Amino acid sequence: MLYHVRMDVVIPSDMDAETLAKLKADEKALSQQLQAEGKWRHIWRLAGEYANFSIFDVESHEALHDIMMSLPLYPYMQVDVTPLLRHPSSIRSDDS
Amino acid sequence: MLYHVRMDVVIPSDMDAETLAKLKADEKALSQQLQAEGKWRHIWRLAGEYANFSIFDVESHEALHDIMMSLPLYPYMQVDVTPLLRHPSSIRSDDS
Amino acid sequence: MLYHVRMDVVIPSDMDAETLAKLKADEKALSQQLQAEGKWRHIWRLAGEYANFSIFDVESHEALHDIMMSLPLYPYMQVDVTPLLRHPSSIRSDDS
Amino acid sequence: MLYHVRMDVVIPSDMDAETLAKLKADEKALSQQLQAEGKWRHIWRLAGEYANFSIFDVESHEALHDIMMSLPLYPYMQVDVTPLLRHPSSIRSDDS
Amino acid sequence: MLYHVRMDVVIPSDMDAETLAKLKADEKALSQQLQAEGKWRHIWRLAGEYANFSIFDVESHEALHDIMMSLPLYPYMQVDVTPLLRHPSSIRSDDS
Amino acid sequence: MLYHVRMDVVIPSDMDAETLAKLKADEKALSQQLQAEGKWRHIWRLAGEYANFSIFDVESHEALHDIMMSLPLYPYMQVDVTPLLRHPSSIRSDDS
Amino acid sequence: MLYHVRMDVVIPSDMDAETLAKLKADEKALSQQLQAEGKWRHIWRLAGEYANFSIFDVESHEALHDIMMSLPLYPYMQVDVTPLLRHPSSIRSDDS
Amino acid sequence: MLYHVRMDVVIPSDMDAETLAKLKADEKALSQQLQAEGKWRHIWRLAGEYANFSIFDVESHEALHDIMMSLPLYPYMQVDVTPLLRHPSSIRSDDS
Amino acid sequence: MLYHVRMDVVIPSDMDAETLAKLKADEKALSQQLQAEGKWRHIWRLAGEYANFSIFDVESHEALHDIMMSLPLYPYMQVDVTPLLRHPSSIRSDDS
Amino acid sequence: MLYHVRMDVVIPSDMDAETLAKLKADEKALSQQLQAEGKWRHIWRLAGEYANFSIFDVESHEALHDIMMSLPLYPYMQVDVTPLLRHPSSIRSDDS
Numbered sequence: 001m002l003y004h005v006r007m008d009v010v011i012p013s014d015m016d017a018e019t020l021a022k023l024k025a026d027e028k029a030l031s032q033q034l035q036a037e038g039k040w041r042h043i044w045r046l047a048g049e050y051a052n053f054s055i056f057d058v059e060s061h062e063a064l065h066d067i068m069m070s071l072p073l074y075p076y077m078q079v080d081v082t083p084l085l086r087h088p089s090s091i092r093s094d095d096s
Numbered sequence: 097m098l099y100h101v102r103m104d105v106v107i108p109s110d111m112d113a114e115t116l117a118k119l120k121a122d123e124k125a126l127s128q129q130l131q132a133e134g135k136w137r138h139i140w141r142l143a144g145e146y147a148n149f150s151i152f153d154v155e156s157h158e159a160l161h162d163i164m165m166s167l168p169l170y171p172y173m174q175v176d177v178t179p180l181l182r183h184p185s186s187i188r189s190d191d192s
Numbered sequence: 193m194l195y196h197v198r199m200d201v202v203i204p205s206d207m208d209a210e211t212l213a214k215l216k217a218d219e220k221a222l223s224q225q226l227q228a229e230g231k232w233r234h235i236w237r238l239a240g241e242y243a244n245f246s247i248f249d250v251e252s253h254e255a256l257h258d259i260m261m262s263l264p265l266y267p268y269m270q271v272d273v274t275p276l277l278r279h280p281s282s283i284r285s286d287d288s
Numbered sequence: 289m290l291y292h293v294r295m296d297v298v299i300p301s302d303m304d305a306e307t308l309a310k311l312k313a314d315e316k317a318l319s320q321q322l323q324a325e326g327k328w329r330h331i332w333r334l335a336g337e338y339a340n341f342s343i344f345d346v347e348s349h350e351a352l353h354d355i356m357m358s359l360p361l362y363p364y365m366q367v368d369v370t371p372l373l374r375h376p377s378s379i380r381s382d383d384s
Numbered sequence: 385m386l387y388h389v390r391m392d393v394v395i396p397s398d399m400d401a402e403t404l405a406k407l408k409a410d411e412k413a414l415s416q417q418l419q420a421e422g423k424w425r426h427i428w429r430l431a432g433e434y435a436n437f438s439i440f441d442v443e444s445h446e447a448l449h450d451i452m453m454s455l456p457l458y459p460y461m462q463v464d465v466t467p468l469l470r471h472p473s474s475i476r477s478d479d480s
Numbered sequence: 481m482l483y484h485v486r487m488d489v490v491i492p493s494d495m496d497a498e499t500l501a502k503l504k505a506d507e508k509a510l511s512q513q514l515q516a517e518g519k520w521r522h523i524w525r526l527a528g529e530y531a532n533f534s535i536f537d538v539e540s541h542e543a544l545h546d547i548m549m550s551l552p553l554y555p556y557m558q559v560d561v562t563p564l565l566r567h568p569s570s571i572r573s574d575d576s
Numbered sequence: 577m578l579y580h581v582r583m584d585v586v587i588p589s590d591m592d593a594e595t596l597a598k599l600k601a602d603e604k605a606l607s608q609q610l611q612a613e614g615k616w617r618h619i620w621r622l623a624g625e626y627a628n629f630s631i632f633d634v635e636s637h638e639a640l641h642d643i644m645m646s647l648p649l650y651p652y653m654q655v656d657v658t659p660l661l662r663h664p665s666s667i668r669s670d671d672s
Numbered sequence: 673m674l675y676h677v678r679m680d681v682v683i684p685s686d687m688d689a690e691t692l693a694k695l696k697a698d699e700k701a702l703s704q705q706l707q708a709e710g711k712w713r714h715i716w717r718l719a720g721e722y723a724n725f726s727i728f729d730v731e732s733h734e735a736l737h738d739i740m741m742s743l744p745l746y747p748y749m750q751v752d753v754t755p756l757l758r759h760p761s762s763i764r765s766d767d768s
Numbered sequence: 769m770l771y772h773v774r775m776d777v778v779i780p781s782d783m784d785a786e787t788l789a790k791l792k793a794d795e796k797a798l799s800q801q802l803q804a805e806g807k808w809r810h811i812w813r814l815a816g817e818y819a820n821f822s823i824f825d826v827e828s829h830e831a832l833h834d835i836m837m838s839l840p841l842y843p844y845m846q847v848d849v850t851p852l853l854r855h856p857s858s859i860r861s862d863d864s
Numbered sequence: 865m866l867y868h869v870r871m872d873v874v875i876p877s878d879m880d881a882e883t884l885a886k887l888k889a890d891e892k893a894l895s896q897q898l899q900a901e902g903k904w905r906h907i908w909r910l911a912g913e914y915a916n917f918s919i920f921d922v923e924s925h926e927a928l929h930d931i932m933m934s935l936p937l938y939p940y941m942q943v944d945v946t947p948l949l950r951h952p953s954s955i956r957s958d959d960s
Contacts, residue, residue: 044180047925061335143253239445276332349527428564431637541719623829812948
């Protein structure tokens, strides 16, 4: 099932560079693994902002929740979740 | 280039069914044509709401604008446009 | 899977009483049928407001969407959907 | 009487892990005790967020207030309280 | 139990004067009856606005709801309900 | 003259218990003195929140301001002030 | 006592010109009378908007309310009232 | 030309009293100087809040900006600027 | 002096096409005249929305107000005005 | 292509003057370089606020994003991006 998630990242200004770099690297690694597994179907950046729109394709709300909680940057995120479904006008077989 | 567009449709309660059906049919036809052309890359429904998230892939702001203005349901829409870009973590070759 | 839905009903002031009564009766009948089927697990009224919080237990976003679209009062509703999951503190076996 | 409460938890980023773990454990223990007593009737997690929707069944506003103030995580919560009542469409005998 | 209710009244501009006068008179009569019964403990006007803050003292959410639904002006109101309780600093015996 | 004031108290999480206790005790003492003088007519707690609705009865805006500024907890408050007046439907002689 | 009032005027698009002209003329006449009496101390237009900021100097909330309710354009206004007081930095003798 | 400015002051809770007293004294001195020069025409306090509405009469946006940036308390302010103009109903010769 | 103005146009759905076309033509003619005079320095469309950002260069708030009130589409606009000034980083001689 | 960007700068109150001066100098140097290159077409200050409206003319969302991320003050900014296009009423040849 599809979930649209907006993630806005707010990093405390007193976080040291090294810690931040490690967090970002871990976040990227996990994201790419989940994408490879087909769970994290899309991730796009909002131009000019430290935020992304993502489309997750997972089997349940729990699965989505576990993924979000596992993200290294999660403690610094504001998250907005919207359940999506296939649009009757969609011609893409793979967009459900 | 990618644009994330949220469209919330608000139909006046006094619109007759026939007019509405015609509008919806025309909207669907145009949407599917644009999807076939690769301009309207994704369209998803927000579960429980008369609204959609769409991803457009067009060459300019003008192109996006012309598409939106051409939508039969446009006069009944509230629209929110966000320019997107490829995320450095994305592993999909086709998500830029 | 569980969905929390807030429904705020706004009836046009020029709707005649008979039409409204019919809509309400149909809405109640459908709601009770869905409750009997276990899909509409809870429905509570917000004290003092023409609104309700409902908990749906259905197998997919599509199922939720179809139910919402089938509600006679849907055209007069503002809807807010939130996917829920079992809380790790919950002691109820039937709250997932 | 029923109360719908949304609790959004915001933990200061400089809180040490041990303190947080203790707070969470105490919160869970108290919550489960109150659920066992029938006061905390439902608790669900919002998918992807550090927040919950809860339904309390207590005899008065004071009772609700005392429970909220007793929660170990209360100082880190944003709380929104809505009094609920049985919906005339509800077929559940135990939802009032 | 105490409830704080804000009522903002929005009258359609095309309502004829006679209908409005009748609604207002009925509203006043009902309000004064409920005040006499001790259920509608306080009603104050917001200076400069067509709105009031009221304090209700009734035995349950249902009682509050029934009162609100019975108000002639209810269809033209936006309502915000907040459950209140006696403040530990209050010296008034009758403010619980 | 009557003023409706909402006070939301937000205590910094790093304030030590002793300082907070002293602030609360001073706040309570001052509040009760002002209530005894008839200036602070009502104070109610919002169930589940660290906030109150209060009704002040003082002779001028200045008097209200001086009281608010004198409150020990004032630096930790978000305040919303609304001038009230007697409602034409009110049957209470003492509610103006 | 001073009150800061923001008035945003929203005229129904189907109001005929003559009715509107009459309303505006009556509004202007009443406003100028109240200004002459010293009750309506200042009225300024918000550049580019059909709205004004006004400062009233009247003896009570009731007086302010009566003035607002007497304004011909009141039914078409959104109003926001803020009680003001002399600022300790003010050097103007007449600004209290 | 006239500008309506709302200034909300938020002082960090860890600022020492002496520093704050110095800031306030400097702010008052500068404000009174600007008032004497006729640039800061009005300043009123919002009853119960650490905020003011001010009316500036200066020759350009730049002049307003320079004044705001020169205020000792500026770093602790949230500011909202609205250009004003003489209202056609105003009878005051000096309110343009 | 420069003013940034956002104009959101909301056309009533029951306006006939001919009236709307006439309004738009008049609006365009007036806008182009003001641009030729250098008063309306820039006008850009928000991609996908029936709205524009404009930069006006006029000698006073009154001048801006008169222009806005003269726009044929003004009655159907929501307007937000922000006074601008030359940025110290700007290298453009003509941007003040 | 044109982008309208609003940047609100919020500097932590505990940042030392020297660090801030360096950040501002670097920001100005980079901004002026980008203006010279024609990418940063306009930058205006909002009168009275530490914020600017800017118009960027770059070839893609990525280009805009890279610029924003390269700004020394970016970590202290709230950013709002709106894609713009030439308005059909515009008479300026260089405003597309």
